[in-house]
Amino acid sequence: MKYIKVFILFYLIISVINLKGATLFVSDKSKSRASVHSLSIKSEKKDLNKYFSSKKLGSFVEKGKTYFRLFAPDAKEVKLIAFEKPEDNNGQEYHMDQDSDGVWETVLYGENYGLFYGFKVYNPKYPETKNVICIDPYSKAVATYNTYFPPRRSIVVKENNYDWEEDNWIQRDWRDVVIYEMHIRDLTADSSSGCSKPGTYHGLIGHEKTGGIDYIKSLGVNTIELLPLQEFANIEIPYNDSLNGRYNSWNSYERNHWGYMTAAFFAPEDYYSSNSNYLKWNLWSGTSAKQVSEYKDMVKAFHIEGIAVVMDVVYNHLSEYELGNLKEIDRDYYFRLDKRGNYIAESGCGNDLKTERPMMRKLIVESILYWMKEYHVDGFRFDLGKLIDWETIEEITHEAKKINPNVIFVCEPWGGGYDPAGFSLRGWGSWNDQIRNGVKGENPVNGLGWIFGKWYDNNSSERIKSYVNGTLVRDSLGLFQKKEHSVNYLSSHDGYTLGDFIRIGTGKIGENEVIKNIESLIKLTPLELKLNKLGALFLFTSQGIVMFQEGDEFARAKVIPNDNLFPDTNRGKLDNNSYNKDDETNYINYNHAKLNEDLRNYYIGLIALRNNYAAFRRAKYEDITFLDVKENPFALGYKLNYNDENFVVLFNADINKSQEFNLPDGDWEMLVNPDMAGVESLAVVSTNIELQPSTGFVLKKK
Secondary structure (H helix, E strand, O other), rough: HHHHHHHHHHHHHHHHHHHHHHHHOOOOHHHHHHHHHHHHHHHHOOOHEEEEEOOOEEEEEEEEEEEEEOOOOOEEEEEEEOOOOOOOOOOOOEEEEEOOOEEEEEEEEOOOOOEEEEEEEEOOOOOHHHOOEOOOOOOOOOEEOOOOOOOOOEEEOOOOOOOOOOOOOOOOOOHEEEEEEEEEHHHHHOHOOOOOOOOOOOHHHOOOOOOOOOHHHHHOOOOOEOOOEOOEOOOOEOOOOOOOOEOOOOOOOOOOOOOOEEEOOOOOHHHHOOOOOOHHHOOOEOOOOOHHHHHHHHHHHHOOOOOOEEEEEEOOOOOOOOOOHHHHHHHHHHEEOOOOOEEOOOOOOOOOOOOOOOOHHHHHHHHHHHHHHHHHHOOEEEHHHHHHHHHHHHHHHHHHHHOOOOEHHHEEOOHHHEEEHHHHOOOOEEEHHHHHHHHHHHOOOOOOOOHHOOOOOOOOOHHHHHHOOOEHHHOOOEOOOOOHEEEOOOOOOOOOOOHHHHHHOOOOOOOOOOOOOOHHHHOOOHHHHHHHHHHHHHHHHOEEEEEOOOOHHHHHOEEEEOOOOOOOOOOOOOOOOOOOOOOOOOOOOOOHHHOOHHHHHHHHHHHHHHOOOHHHHOOOHHEEEEEEOOOOOOOEEEEEEEEEEEEEEEOOOOOOOOEEOOOOOOOOEEEEEOOOOOOOOEEEOOOOOOEOEEEEEEEEOO
16 A cells, blocks of 8 residues: 555656646647636635636627637637638638637738628536537627527628718607607518518618608607617527427517517628528528628618617527527627526516626627717616616616717616616616506506596606606606606507507407407507597606507507417407517508597697707706695696796596686687697687597697
């Protein structure tokens, strides 16, 4: 035993000497590999938060060379794979070296614009990902094969080479913002739009005089909010089948239409380009990278019309339906995991990004700045903003305002919590679901709100008054430091349209009833028309940012096609979650807009009223004085005095009885009555006025 111990000790000494000698004579590249191996082993014990690099990441060209950099601190080996064509199964492999900050790099000679590439990332903790081709998290354009869990390729893109023709960001005070929430494809995909390039960036800005930009201009809105346009997963897994450990029992359409499964944070979605193949199966899309220039064409066209462009962005989770993303690059670094290493998913989307990681924060901030500088985007709406940590929120704000002091930041203030007040303290706007639920209601079956002559939850006349003032914290019932932090809305892409909510709420149709005649459903009854107008009047005369969704101006209905194309048990019914339907459920049918042209004209008039008179946008808290209304809790009136302009705004939300208001002294021009809205005088009244049930007026002192 003694001799064995001596032998073992002698063997260990010789091994150490040999190891030291070996490291003295290795090449520079081998030294790098040896140091990488050492760093990688240590990284398993280190706090991953200690890794940070200020280096420029992704692919870029400098001085005749093309650089490729990837942050993957836990990887043991990374290779760049370059492809001549995206469909090539095998590409040229290039070794990458890692620095002490976890960044892997290699350099190719030449300006390799248009090169398709990806990375192979090896981490022995996850050997199953070794041969997966990962796209670059900083990809500026992506080519995708249209199938389930598709192969994808990053593309080297030339930047800063677009002719903006002196275009710049729209500089607009948040108080003046009127947002039209919309989906690019929805606005022009239906044949009634008359667009020659339906469903595309260029189709949206074509001047066909029916759908697209001309229709948006006709409404008078000054800002559009586009559902996600960062490259996203279009195709979900096969229905009633399993793939990659997931079983699809929920989506018979196998589609993601809305775009809330982001796959590349710096790349525009190719599906809306003129060369997209319209998602034809088993074909590559995005290979020409035309989506880059066409997205810019779209922004420039809206800016020419004075319309700001806000992007809906998703930084709280990553696509569930893509292989070769941050999950395969370094899941331990980029995602919130439980003690067993499973994904935490408070987003409800399979995973939550660990935004508090320094390099995840860097990616988010640099992505926002890239869309501002490279695409002239004017603002952002953050999906499930509460899942993004405060430090990241604050850094986004600080860095973005250096570029555009008026950049718009609004969010959903929920996701792992609910905190609109916290966002307001940091200068962000939030969707105001208090006004949505209080004025319209939470659900149309047993949660109706004020416009129906009912109180939802703990709402009251005092809360309604608070909404008029911008839902400010000074009311003790409010949420916001400034009124322009309140994004007032009654409906959005989520849930029923305002028109459908009212159709169900008034009993015109049951929520599970099959629709036999769409036109008769869409055509509003007198009561429905009154409730739609009453809600709109309250929305457009309240202080704060205004937002309404595409089609609310004509009480759009979302009806699931009653066909046999998909095994949907809800065919023919109203849809309150149409995220997966790239069909007429979501498309804007301009023939339907004509059926309710009275309501559309009313919206146009209200927008003109708000745009023309700053009192409805910029009044101070003290400029609003509420009238004393007795015996009718659903009646509301107030005087609005701003810069020598005096208004009286009156509502009677009681659905059954009329209400008389005594007017302040003087003659009052009627700008809004139950039939019409605008900036022209419709009549002159004085002394008093009687409001029929579910009606409202706006009067201006003569």
